[in-house]
Amino acid sequence: MKNKFFTTLSILASSIVLFSCNDKQLTEVVEVPLPTKEEKITIGKPDDVKADPGSFEITKLPFAYDGLAPQIRSLTLETHYSKHYLTYTNNLNKEIASTEFENAPIEDILKKLDLNNAKLRQNAGGYYNHTLYFNILTPKEQTPKDTLASSINKEFGSFDNLTKQFKNEANKQFGSGWVWLVVDKAGKLQVTTTENQDNPLMKNALIKGTPILGIDLWEHAYYLDYQNRKKTYIDAFYKLINWEKVNENYKTALTQVKKF
Ligand SMILES: [Fe+2]
Structure with missing residues (x-):
């Protein structure tokens, strides 16, 4: 009977310690500081982004990464400009290096390219399309004139x-x-x-x-x-x-x- 009592007490004590430990762990997880502002996860400025040496350079972004917020927020714009657009540009430069298109205007490349050349099609299009996209946005609402x-x-x-x-x-x-x-x-x-x-x-x-x-x-x-x-x-x-x-x-x- 005495042994059973101590065994029960021991299990109970262990449970309390375990529960306390888990509780502490949960508390610690909650207390891990998470980014609460976009600035904390924004890593650079548009002007810092440069394409690798090649025929085409990315267009200059005419505003800061937070310039279109809240409609398009910093993280979206930064990722779009410094990752997606930059990748299309670098890949295009690689695809046309030492080819007939190396010194051609982008419009000519797009008009003449072989649609079966999937890499050139995707990256030449991606470069041109994004260059236009980033040039026709502005923070202030306008109407045509x-x-x-x-x-x-x-x-x-x-x-x-x-x-x-x-x-x-x-x-x-x-x-x-x-x-x-x-x-x-x-x-x-x-x-x-x-x-x-x-x-x-x-x-x-x-x-x-x-x-x-x-x-x-x-x-x-x-x-x-x-x-x-x-x-x-x-x-x-x-x-x-x-x-x-x-x-x-x-x-x-x-x-x-x-x-x-
Ligand atoms: Fe895009």
């Missing part, structure tokens, strides 16, 4: 109509791809889509043209901020469009129509 505004009204009926069509195409896009506003072979504005990293300059484009605006619909562009809420990302992106820059692209594209 000048030549572009007139053409939008003339060809779409109104800016609202263009907005509806663009957003509708973006929401319909299944899987990774892009939606574009392009100047087609006749000099007309059109909304069109491409899959993966293809774009309207390539031979397989449904509507060929020069992109003047594009939305990246790959999950890496929005998943950290919006998860499955793609529509919210599309609406947020649309408020970040630098229409002044798109207007510049438009005027340049019009001068190149005859080259198609």
Whole structure:
């Protein structure tokens, strides 16, 4: 009886020690300092990012990594710019080194490349598409003006109509791809889509043209901020469009129509 009492007491004491130990462990886990601000996990500045030596360099980001927050937050922008875009650029430079494309303009590479060359197709597209994407964003909401505004009204009926069509195409896009506003072979504005990293300059484009605006619909562009809420990302992106820059692209594209 005495032995049974001490055995029971011993088990009870062990349980208390074990429970206390577990409790302490749980407390310690909870107390591990987790990053609470994006600044703690942001590792650099856009200007610090450089492509490896080669034909193409990445475009300068016209704002800081937190410049588009809260619509597109620092971690998303940093990852997109300094990882995804940089990788496409480095890979493109490797793919064209010592080939006929080594000193060619990116537009020519895209128009001429063999679509069966998967690496060149993906990386040349990825480089061009992201270069455009990062150049047509701005922290301050704008609306089209000048030549572009007139053409939008003339060809779409109104800016609202263009907005509806663009957003509708973006929401319909299944899987990774892009939606574009392009100047087609006749000099007309059109909304069109491409899959993966293809774009309207390539031979397989449904509507060929020069992109003047594009939305990246790959999950890496929005998943950290919006998860499955793609529509919210599309609406947020649309408020970040630098229409002044798109207007510049438009005027340049019009001068190149005859080259198609
Ligand atoms: Fe992207």
